[in-house]
Amino acid sequence: MYQPVQLSEDIFYVGVNDRRTELFENMWPLPRGVAYNSYVIKDEKIALLDTVEIGQVEKFLKKLQSVIGDRPIDYLIVNHMEPDHAGSVNLIRQLYPDVKIVGNKKTLPMIEGFFEITDNLMEVKEGDELDLGKHKLQFYLAPMVHWPETMVTYEETQKILFSADAFGSFGTLDGSIFDDEMDFSYFHDEMRRYYSNIVGKYGSPVQKALKKLSGLDIKMIASTHGPIIRSHIEEVIGMYDDWSSFKTGEGVVIAFASMYGNTEEMAEVTARAIAEAGIKEIRMYDVSKTHSSYIISDIFKYKGLVLASPTYSNELHPNMEALANKLKHMGVKDHCLGILGSYTWAGTSVKRLTELGEALKWEIIENSVEEKHTLKKQKYEECRRLGKALAEKLIAERN
Ligand SMILES: Cc1cc2nc3c(=O)[nH]c(=O)nc-3n(C[C@H](O)[C@H](O)[C@H](O)COP(=O)(O)O)c2cc1C
Numbered sequence: 001m002y003q004p005v006q007l008s009e010d011i012f013y014v015g016v017n018d019r020r021t022e023l024f025e026n027m028w029p030l031p032r033g034v035a036y037n038s039y040v041i042k043d044e045k046i047a048l049l050d051t052v053e054i055g056q057v058e059k060f061l062k063k064l065q066s067v068i069g070d071r072p073i074d075y076l077i078v079n080h081m082e083p084d085h086a087g088s089v090n091l092i093r094q095l096y097p098d099v100k101i102v103g104n105k106k107t108l109p110m111i112e113g114f115f116e117i118t119d120n121l122m123e124v125k126e127g128d129e130l131d132l133g134k135h136k137l138q139f140y141l142a143p144m145v146h147w148p149e150t151m152v153t154y155e156e157t158q159k160i161l162f163s164a165d166a167f168g169s170f171g172t173l174d175g176s177i178f179d180d181e182m183d184f185s186y187f188h189d190e191m192r193r194y195y196s197n198i199v200g201k202y203g204s205p206v207q208k209a210l211k212k213l214s215g216l217d218i219k220m221i222a223s224t225h226g227p228i229i230r231s232h233i234e235e236v237i238g239m240y241d242d243w244s245s246f247k248t249g250e251g252v253v254i255a256f257a258s259m260y261g262n263t264e265e266m267a268e269v270t271a272r273a274i275a276e277a278g279i280k281e282i283r284m285y286d287v288s289k290t291h292s293s294y295i296i297s298d299i300f301k302y303k304g305l306v307l308a309s310p311t312y313s314n315e316l317h318p319n320m321e322a323l324a325n326k327l328k329h330m331g332v333k334d335h336c337l338g339i340l341g342s343y344t345w346a347g348t349s350v351k352r353l354t355e356l357g358e359a360l361k362w363e364i365i366e367n368s369v370e371e372k373h374t375l376k377k378q379k380y381e382e383c384r385r386l387g388k389a390l391a392e393k394l395i396a397e398r399n
Pocket residue numbers: 257258259260261262263264310311312313314315342343344345346347348373374
């Protein structure tokens with residue numbers, strides 16, 4: 001039996017926690033689980049806003065029915081078609097055969113494609129309004145945040161933005177559902193890891209959506225993952241603005257690959273020089289130990305980056321190659337890059353990392369360091385110089 005959670009007198013949270021799934025999208029680790037949020041508005045008409053991942057449907061239906069009892073659902077608003085939210089659409093339709101499924105012109109073909117549902121569909125356009133009685137819903141398209149059909153729904157009377165995946169976070173809602181019921185800073189890292197890895201490629205569509213929504217008076221943001229935000233609205237909009245415009249802070253991520261420790265030693269020496277030059281935020285990651293989602297999340301936070309890799313079969317170390325490919329695929333912008341490499345007979349890792357930095361139009365710190373065999377005096381000094389130069393570049397940008 002679940003206690004209903006109210007956003008307002010007639011608007012309820014009916015989302016669920018998933019603490020069992022190891023990998024979100026079978027890719028991203030979930031050490032703190034994930035919440036699939038769904039909401040229901042109980043008015044003259046009943047509207048359900050998004051559903052949940054199908055594996056969680058039993059809990060979801062219990063919650064939903066504890067709110068609406070025997071009343072039918074009139075509208076199912078599909079803000080986003082990803083299966084973690086649209087996964088239960090078919091079942092809702094079977095249980096409530098008269099429900100009208102509401103989406104935009106990109107949603108409805110997906111409803112047909114995924115569920116073979118072709119009737120009782122209702123297409124809405126930018127700015128359209130749906131009257132539920134006391135409550136009125138407005139729809140705004142947010143294409144490529146981060147799927148093409150994504151839209152958000154604004155409830156006018158309570159001024160709640162149902163924002164689909166935007167402003168979402170990994171992590172379950174452990175009793176506290178609203179940001180002011182918890183230490184919200186606990187969610188910052190998981191929110192950024194969610195944004196950077198899932199949405200991060202689509203900075204410019206996010207910017208467009210933020211501009212579009214800036215005219216709305218928003219009192220609450222109800223995303224499909226993570227806490228409902230009502231006390232940190234400006235802060236999270238600011239965070240999204242920074243991340244989507246690739247605005248970073250002072251600090252350095254050092255990501256290295258190393259089989260025998262030669263490249264790691266170069267990274268350590270460089271890190272020490274960066275610290276001595278006055279940079280306080282340094283995050284060093286072994287790409288073979290730490291999942292790339294955490295490294296990418298910190299790359300979205302800090303401007304400085306050092307990539308260090310041995311040459312491996314004439315290429316980058318495979319785990320560095322994987323990270324490099326993700327960064328390239330995401331089009332991560334505006335970083336200062338220091339490059340380190342180690343080899344034994346013919347080095348190519350520095351060349352490859354330079355190509356990556358150039359492809360992403362990053363500022364590459366001069367004099368990348370490539371050492372043959374173990375680290376010796378001359379290259380040791382070069383690593384120190386590189387670290388100092390990177391730190392000075394970041395410090396020069398203060399204010
Ligand atoms: C499987 C394998 C492939 C390698 N391929 C190359 C190569 O193509 N060119 C080269 O110069 N060194 C190559 N090496 C040597 C390493 O790049 C070199 O030992 C380097 O110093 C290792 O750095 P680490 O101690 O950080 O792992 C290879 C080593 C291994 C184990």
